[in-house]
Amino acid sequence: MPSRTGRHFLQIPGPTNIPDRVQRAIAAPTIDHRGPEFAELTLRLLPCLEAVFGTSGPVVIYPASGTGAWEAALVNTLSQGDRVLCFETGHFATLWHRMALSLGLDVDLVPGDWRHGADPEALRLRLAADPRHTIKAVCVVHNETSTGVTSRVQELRRTLDEAGHPALLLVDTVSSLACIDYRHDEWGVDVTVAGSQKGLMLPPGLGFNAIGERALAAARTARLPKSFWDWQPVLDANEHGFFPHTPATNLLYGLDEALRMLREEGLPEVFARHARHAAATRTAVKEWGLEVLCLDAREYSGSLTAVLLPEAHDAEKVREVILDRFDMSLGAGLGRLAGRVFRIGHLGHLNDLTLAGALAGVQMGLQLAGVPVPSAGLDAALDVLRTG
Amino acid sequence: MPSRTGRHFLQIPGPTNIPDRVQRAIAAPTIDHRGPEFAELTLRLLPCLEAVFGTSGPVVIYPASGTGAWEAALVNTLSQGDRVLCFETGHFATLWHRMALSLGLDVDLVPGDWRHGADPEALRLRLAADPRHTIKAVCVVHNETSTGVTSRVQELRRTLDEAGHPALLLVDTVSSLACIDYRHDEWGVDVTVAGSQKGLMLPPGLGFNAIGERALAAARTARLPKSFWDWQPVLDANEHGFFPHTPATNLLYGLDEALRMLREEGLPEVFARHARHAAATRTAVKEWGLEVLCLDAREYSGSLTAVLLPEAHDAEKVREVILDRFDMSLGAGLGRLAGRVFRIGHLGHLNDLTLAGALAGVQMGLQLAGVPVPSAGLDAALDVLRTG
């Protein structure tokens, strides 16, 4: 029976492992957030951050979680009673939907089976049924963290364009930014929502809104009450490198370093690495004779893989055994998937051998929990890593 | 001409200097925020945090700044159009007032001269003029960070009680918590708002609401739209040591350590230390022949001292000289005090010799900036430190 030693394997789909460089950056002394050194930091940061979103436009940084950034996206662009279209792609899409309701929006939810992304055809039909453009915004979770399904944002945009529908496109990239190819400007997204604790390799505590021009225009007339989340004071203060609220200085140090690391690796290489690790993971799952929750190969997630267990087995039991015996954290099944799936995060600061160790742990844990899986799973994953 | 070396003197009234112990605690690896180790952390934290607020009731922690916690206090207890009473004690009171307006509240502002705290007599008159109890909440900044004036919260409470007025008492303790004596329960405060980056000796990034029973009751009927800030899901999840949103894990590590440090020192000792450092600072100011902005000795702040310069001098010039020559950051005059005052923070992780160094820097900086002050200022401050 092994003891608890060595480095914990944090293979949940976020928060992810903080690189040592980032950890040390964060541990620097806090400085005056109204002084010249701070302004330099902000003005150096912002363009690099924008590049990660694929935008030349503004990105607002909140000292808040990604959930807060969702709220910011809504309250800056919408007014009480506005109609909003959400897609039930999984647990987080459901939460965002619930938030929209709480804020007093009129929300249509396109139902889903939690195994597919937002359906462009369903969107087409909803838009066609809205000739008077009462739908003000379409909310999509790019990579659904609860299911490991990546919606095809480009196709959704095309559908909006083809319908000539002016609804804003709001996209949650909390678990895809800096993991899965994403382009705010090129894809015509209006507001991109993100957080610090996944592909950006930081602890939780920063939320982001990348804001397109149409969203900025919408913000001028949006009437949902807002103060903390209001974009405008942030945009104004950012001009000179400052913030209207006290910024999370130490996380900004970390962000500065994390952005440096992403530039060093190169965004295309970052995306390719995630895709490769995801492919290796799915290969293992399939060789184990288990099911990847995501049913459409076009929607496989580069960030995480949700594994569906046969009915007879309890995914929570598997997670417990793995935590207990191998000191590895995996993601639980959320909402209606509770007990049915576990989720392997393979995003952020990760490399082949850590993934190999993680998959070895999953394989051994499944076996110990009584889910009979062959060792061919890991072998096949290693083939992908070795040859890919 | 000195070079930039040694440790920066961060003597703004927050963010404050992070103790090494806290810095290192924050640098620990992020863990699974849904795992058992995290739950232990939360359940260990919360009672200790409550003790700092002087409450046995719940304290909600947000991954957000203190400004966010202001918003939380309002949206959880009030409804659109509710009448709220604010006191214009300084810049931050004004910002909170503006926030209340933005959120759709009907705000009465008791004007002030920025040199006094919230006036109990003014409150008495306002309450007397409100026999039908249309005022739903009274918002007070305990320690006004822009002026160094500490309002007498207990007297305000007594005034409310004597008037038999049911308005909630919401108090901002961002720059007083763990610096200046404060007792949420004993003083009958309904919501106490705080942040991490001052007396709690953490980087910015956590906001707090201590919630009294009357506020919890009010929350049940409050109708301002809310989601991220909603207390209830946090209270529910906290029961088991979790959070509904992704918590700022690494700052919670820091909070755990900071609370340990506060317990080691003892809250009464923490308050006495701040009072002593404040007394030494005011002594220096007076011996320099300058004016402490705060005019009422009962309202002197233990956290910071705002120094008013004679008309002929520019406080910004003084701050620049001090930053440039002595690598010390002081607080600027904010709002209507811009250029007229500078602020010396003496809160958080501070000791006699650091304060002595800071006051030496202020004295030399004033002299270099052409404000003729005698060295008796520092001498007198040292007398206080030596004998106090």
Place this chain on the structure above:
Amino acid sequence: MPSRTGRHFLQIPGPTNIPDRVQRAIAAPTIDHRGPEFAELTLRLLPCLEAVFGTSGPVVIYPASGTGAWEAALVNTLSQGDRVLCFETGHFATLWHRMALSLGLDVDLVPGDWRHGADPEALRLRLAADPRHTIKAVCVVHNETSTGVTSRVQELRRTLDEAGHPALLLVDTVSSLACIDYRHDEWGVDVTVAGSQKGLMLPPGLGFNAIGERALAAARTARLPKSFWDWQPVLDANEHGFFPHTPATNLLYGLDEALRMLREEGLPEVFARHARHAAATRTAVKEWGLEVLCLDAREYSGSLTAVLLPEAHDAEKVREVILDRFDMSLGAGLGRLAGRVFRIGHLGHLNDLTLAGALAGVQMGLQLAGVPVPSAGLDAALDVLRTG
């Protein structure tokens, strides 16, 4: 082709991976090494350190590497021209032998094939041939870091005892302390030499001598010139918690924390963990159809496994591929083993999944370097980890 990201796999046989807790302990501010806080640290440390050596006697800490601690063992116990018996168990034994020569000792070297430990029978013969007890010391490397062979110290001791020979027994435990069962007192070792950077999970920079009573007695008459290495001033100063030279304060912080971690896990559990990881590794090697360098199962090392490649293959090529493709450092073949073996360190702060990842990397690297090994190697290792 993978990018360089994630945590480096440091699987050399030391320095080993520093636990986060230790890293953070080391980053604490340096204190006055002549003050009361420092004395407390030393007096707390020393008994815990002694327990790890299995001794109740003194352990001297040098601000130096393990090599320095070798020198200390020799110069404190021996005089110019003294006869010393060394065993050629591998590269490090050879270096120690060379050091003894440099210091002016008369050294007999028992030749060896670098695949066995120090041979008790050879020792018996040498002692038998020395009726006049001209041999003053026997130097043995407990775990030979260059070969992964662990000498049977207890049997060597017994041989000395049976021969009634008074030679001192000096043992190098640089790569076995806190990895492989070792008992200074019980086994009658006279001087145990160790370093910080292996089982103690610290960066390099501390060397140790555990000193038995006979060695202390020998030190009184030993005449090799010495000053820095002289035990006596250290022992005298340690009485009060101090050191005669400036101690490596920050590494002592780390040592304090590492000793805490070892106590938490329990030394028997630490040894069992190392043995288990070593067994898993050897299982992989054998299933790969490769040879473990160590030929005697009684001498298998718990700390590292040296893998002998077939003649046709270049071990350096394998290491290069693995470093390049999988960002893992393995140990090179040293001295006469250069190019023939590579060494897998599995000591220090390690767990099952990290080992699994490391073995996966070795397997893939061998395959990429053209050494045809079956994936059954890793599979078999995982069987050990899963069932062991």
Place this chain on the structure above:
Amino acid sequence: MPSRTGRHFLQIPGPTNIPDRVQRAIAAPTIDHRGPEFAELTLRLLPCLEAVFGTSGPVVIYPASGTGAWEAALVNTLSQGDRVLCFETGHFATLWHRMALSLGLDVDLVPGDWRHGADPEALRLRLAADPRHTIKAVCVVHNETSTGVTSRVQELRRTLDEAGHPALLLVDTVSSLACIDYRHDEWGVDVTVAGSQKGLMLPPGLGFNAIGERALAAARTARLPKSFWDWQPVLDANEHGFFPHTPATNLLYGLDEALRMLREEGLPEVFARHARHAAATRTAVKEWGLEVLCLDAREYSGSLTAVLLPEAHDAEKVREVILDRFDMSLGAGLGRLAGRVFRIGHLGHLNDLTLAGALAGVQMGLQLAGVPVPSAGLDAALDVLRTG
């Protein structure tokens, strides 16, 4: 009575305060000391380190304290029975003298009063009395850490040159390197000894020998036994960026960063800063009516100031009060100065306000300990800082 909080004032003459940047550099993960990344580090480091010594020649780095580096200087250049000339400038000179004796050298000690540096005239006389050049080395402590007296190395060199005497000049710069102007090559020093924990702003744990050509030549014939300290294997391995022993990797990270900081500030600026802080300190001491131990203004130390108390007072009492009341560590009187002096370190990572705080603490502590000193001391020091 103040509590223990805020940052400790470490004003001993070393170890000095570690800059945050250096602390964080040291906390990076240990890497393979035989890998390419390590070689890069060494090869980047060494030229920068040489520049700090003012030499183009080799500097050997030991994973050891400065005391060890003393021993290295002796055993590499001298043979048993060689005659060596030492100057009794203070406690550390005495220790070095004692070490030379322990190593079997024949040592002449020029007596001293511990208030002056090594006397060039005394040297002239000793050399004149040695026409047969039996003196093989002259050992001088550049800055005597126990007294705050800086010997005039250039004059000593000139004296040797004028005498045409071939003795090697060995200089200890443990507390002067990167504090006080020093030039190994230009001044014709043969071996310069240093440590990491003072002007280099690192924790203790590295010792240095800068080696001139004549010393290298001497090393070829020196016969004192040596192994760990032997220069040659280090010089050989350094060619390729490696070390023959396990190097103190994490301290080398810190050294890399510290050297970067010194380059950023500029060595002339570093020296000027130290001189300025020393001048301010002496000004305070004189205004307090106390005596600076150093009697010759040409020999004032830039690194520390030893303060001599009137007979009636106990310096240890003063230090205790200051540690207890103001959490500041000062240096004790060592050897024959015990109880008579205390030492203020003003070296390393220091700035004006920290020095001001330290001097304020000394002033208050003296007063509390019953040594009547006027506050004019600190005032005068501030005048120096303000105008200098």
